[in-house]
Amino acid sequence: MSESEINSLSNRYFDLIDRIVDLTLQGKIRSKTQVYRMLHEGIERGTGEIFERCLASRIETTTAQLEKKLKAARILRALETIEGEWQRWQAENQSNQVIVSAQTQITASESDRYLLALIDAIDPNQNQALTRNQLQQLAKALKSTADNQNNHQLAQLAIGIIDGLKSFADLEGDLVSWIYEAGKSYIGFEPEPNNPWRFWAKKVNSPLPRQLFATLGQNHPLTEFVQFASRAELRAWVELVILLHYLERGLVNWFDQQPYNAKFGKQLSYSTFLSFAIIWGELSSLFSASSYQLSDGCFQLMLQTLRTFAVRDDFPLYSGVFISFSGENLQNTLQYFDEPLKQVSGTGEKARILTLLGYSQRTLGRYAKANEFHQEAVVIARETKDRICEIANFNHLSRICVHQQDYETAINYSQRALILARQVGDRLGEANALVNLGYSKVFSARQLDSLDTEVYQEAIRYLEQGLNLAEKLGDVFSQAFGYNSLGIAYVILSQPATAIPSLEKGVQLAQVAQNIYLQGLSFVYLAEAYYQLTNLSQTVYSSCLGMYLLKQIEAIEWRQPAGLLTILKGQVGEEGFQNLLQQVRSLIIPVIGVDGYDYLPTLLQEYQ
Secondary structure: OOHHHHHHHHHHHHHHHHHHHHHHHOOOOOOHHHHHHHHHHHOOOOOHHHHHHHHHHHHHHHHHOOOOOOOHHHHHHHHHHHHHHHHHHHHHHHHHHHHHHHHHHHHOOOHHHHHHHHHHHOOOOOOOOOOHHHHHHHHHHHHHHHHHHOOHHHHHHHHHHHHHHHHHHHHHOOOOHHHHOOOOOOOOOOOOOOOHHHHHHHHOOOHHHHHHHHHHHOOOOHHHHHHHHOOOOHHHHHHHHHHHHHHHHHHHHHHHOOOOOOOOOHHHHHHHHHHHHHHHHHHHHHHOOOOHHHHHHHHHHHHHHHHHHHOOOOOOOOOOOOOOOOHHHHHHHHHHHHHHHHOOOOOHHHHHHHHHHHHHHHHOOOHHHHHHHHHHHHHHHHHOOOHHHHHHHHHHHHHHHHHOOOHHHHHHHHHHHHHHHHHHOOHHHHHHHHHHHHHHHHHHHHHOOOOOHHHHHHHHHHHHHHHHHHHHHOOHHHHHHHHHHHHHHHHHOOOHHHHHHHHHHHHHHHHHHOOHHHHHHHHHHHHHHHHHOOOHHHHHHHHHHHHHHHHHOOOHHHHHHHHHHHHHHHHHHHHHHHHHHHHOHHHHHHHHHHHHHHHHHHHHHHHO
16 A cells, blocks of 8 residues: 555544544434444455554544643543444454455365365364354355355355254253263263263264264274265265364363362363364274365364364373273374374474373383384474473483383483473473483493492482472472382382382372373382382282283283282282282272272283
8 A cells, every 4th residue: 555545544534533523522423333333334444553543643632632622531532432442343353354264265165175174264273263153154154155156065064064053052061961970980081881972972963973973982983984974965074073173172171170170170181182183083094095075174173183282281291191091092092193193294283292192102112113203203393492392202212211221321311301401491391301310320320230329319319309399390290200200219229118108109199190100100119119028918909009000001011010919929829819819909999999809810810
């Protein structure tokens, strides 16, 4: 816009402002709506900055005249009314622009890409994600365009949006009702009677969502759903996309509001993200041979979910997300995301997801795969300048090296993490690095058969520094990790009486953090400590719990307590072992239930 055009427009806007003020002083402005209408009719789109300058100039001039001009106060009030209605106009115009932009994006696409364009439009990672009300308005706009152009596919898209919003509205009141079904305990997304899919399948009326929920609820292969869904119209798919989009967001919002609940909370927000991402990822794979639109659309939905998860301030760079995944489902989670993520370019979000997958693989004993994930995450985090993520991956790499008995490299990684954490002020990364450094040094000295007590004392100091820092930060997982590591170190140093209080504290904190892995690992080393003290009943108690909990997530360490129990059984005989097991039965059942207790002999048999 030329200077003369700007001057001309400025004069128009000054006249508009003065006219509204004069009408106000004459008593001819009856409501703010009149002011809003005059602004709406008088301001050209894309010229708001010019109008703002004119309005600010009038306000400044009038304010300066307050003491000299009798009418100045009334004029200023009129200008303030204009300012308020201008802000309202801006907000509504911005909302309209979002809708118009989404409509343009969709209608400009080829008809076989309408679904993909809609998926882009509802991406929650955008600066201005569509609200439910805006989505409703978008559907009406698309319906109008479809009628004018006699465009059947566009009409299907519009109807699907309306149907999806309605289906969610019908389910919204029952979003978490499945958790509170009488006489049933909360399970999560596992294939158990009390899962959301079965509950929602009974509530939803539309065939496609009902079929998907029934398939997931019965833990049947999604190939059954794909066979049914391949015949569905576009409107049905749009409805399903919108419905799942809002179900996921609704569950996450609800779980996020329960941070201090022992059963619910952020861990379940994490598993919600992963559960929905798994669904879209598997559907993308299943449709790859038959429908590029459905395959690409499901893939994009998976990435949107993972990105929304990855950018959270509380993304779990250190703590596990195993609370709602059994061993088999955890392995499936890793499998679903492994190949798809190879198709995604290096982004900060990808680095964070790789971090999560890496430490999950380490839990399963797949150290080579874990190392691969963490190494790639380090490269991407460095390129995207995500120092916090880079530090976390150095810490995880240190832990992998300890498992592989490469203690010098473990020390090197923990030192790099410590230096970088202190440079950027990452206190959580520093706490974990200190614990890793002390932990690695204990194992290194033990491997070298070092008798230098100063070496061990230095290692313990690092562990205690890390633990103290974690306590100051109030991070429950890092505290559990610190107590667990300190306890293990004392077991390694043959100081069982000193180890037990740390390990017991580690168990308690791991329960609060809902980290099954650390809880199980603390029990494993409690068993070792009690065995050194020849407290056989406590050895059996701790071994059984460590074995069972770690087996639930298929952590490789479950074999360690199983081996100790086998040795103990050989020492005291079958009858003596059963007596010991009976002694601690009342302590074990509150933790893992009667079914868990009854499953213990099966686990021992599997070990042998």
